[in-house]
Amino acid sequence: MLSFSPKVVTYSPAYTLVPTYECFNRCSYCNFRVEPGSLPWMTLEQAENILLPLKNQNICEILILSGEVHPLSSRREKWFQLIYDLCALALSMGFLPHTNAGPLSFTEMEKLKNVNVSMGLMLEQLTPKLLNTVHRHAPSKLPQVRLQQLQWAGELQIPFTTGLLLGIGESEDDRWETLTAISELHQRYQHIQEVILQPHSPGSQQTFNAEAFDPHQLPHVIRKAREILPANITIQIPPNLVLDENWLLACLDAGARDLGGIGPKDEVNPDYPHLQVQRLREILHSGGWELVTRLPVYPQFLRNR
Numbered sequence: 406m407l408s409f410s411p412k413v414v415t416y417s418p419a420y421t422l423v424p425t426y427e428c429f430n431r432c433s434y435c436n437f438r439v440e441p442g443s444l445p446w447m448t449l450e451q452a453e454n455i456l457l458p459l460k461n462q463n464i465c466e467i468l469i470l471s472g473e474v475h476p477l478s479s480r481r482e483k484w485f486q487l488i489y490d491l492c493a494l495a496l497s498m499g500f501l502p503h504t505n506a507g508p509l510s511f512t513e514m515e516k517l518k519n520v521n522v523s524m525g526l527m528l529e530q531l532t533p534k535l536l537n538t539v540h541r542h543a544p545s546k547l548p549q550v551r552l553q554q555l556q557w558a559g560e561l562q563i564p565f566t567t568g569l570l571l572g573i574g575e576s577e578d579d580r581w582e583t584l585t586a587i588s589e590l591h592q593r594y595q596h597i598q599e600v601i602l603q604p605h606s607p608g609s610q611q612t613f614n615a616e617a618f619d620p621h622q623l624p625h626v627i628r629k630a631r632e633i634l635p636a637n638i639t640i641q642i643p644p645n646l647v648l649d650e651n652w653l654l655a656c657l658d659a660g661a662r663d664l665g666g667i668g669p670k671d672e673v674n675p676d677y678p679h680l681q682v683q684r685l686r687e688i689l690h691s692g693g694w695e696l697v698t699r700l701p702v703y704p705q706f707l708r709n710r
């Protein structure tokens with residue numbers, strides 16, 4: 406008797422805590438940041454009040470997503486301690502934290518490793534030409550700074566999520582070069598668990614005046630990424646940024662196998678709400694795919710934790 410294994414796509418039931426929206430960078434496509442000092446930071450008490458009701462909601466991952474305080478600022482230590490304490494709080498309440506707070510020092514990364522099951526930082530694009538355009542006022546987006554983060558994560562054996570932002574002024578070759586750099590670092594350290602391919606999707610706050618990345622191009626990028634990346638790196642796409650159901654399915658057929666953390670709000674793309682998981686499940690089912698949950702740390706890394 407023939408048996409067919411189901412085609413499986415994963416997602417992580419997640420909630421995002423934002424310690425602060427303030428950021429000393431000014432990426433022109435940003436729909437997240439506020440001016441430093443303009444909003445109070447999250448307190449541990451506020452975080453606990455948010456997390457308590459989530460305990461019964463099948464949520465496992467707490468994504469700690471923060472704007473950045475300058476590494477040389479006198480407020481950096483307080484900022485870092487808040488992030489650390491939020492992770493420790495989430496852990497103590499039974500959640501699994503995953504932090505993405507921009508470039509960290511080696512010591513900061515080493516400390517956060519103790520209270521995170523995995524961490525992340527988008528490489529975005531390595532081409533230096535973006536330093537004259539969308540990253541003109543974003544010192545954290547220096548390609549060598551971000552590559553070094555991936556390397557340090559490898560040295561520290563932190564299961565790591567990274568990715569590309571597509572459609573911010575890069576060429577096709579620039580994309581393949583960025584993917585190749587990720588692949589090479591992974592082959593050295595075996596620590597990259599997933600690569601997000603995030604299409605630029607204009608939001609209401611940004612000043613970058615460019616069209617959205619055409620989602621019809623995504624399957625091609627995914628196929629090429631699948632060729633460049635080692636097989637044990639999963640390709641992730643954000644389903645709220647691929648609004649056409651048929652193209653969402655085309656992305657899966659091309660090799661994407663994960664839909665990322667799905668929660669009440671996409672803090673990075675607040676103008677693009679997520680579909681209900683049940684609706685996503687139906688769309689995927691129509692293409693023969695089964696949507697299943699995963700942890701914020703991939704199974705192959707669990708033995709190290």
Ligand code: SF4
Nearest residue numbers: 428430431432435438
């Ligand atoms: S995209 Fe990230 S680094 Fe850039 S300004 Fe926004 S919050 Fe800061």
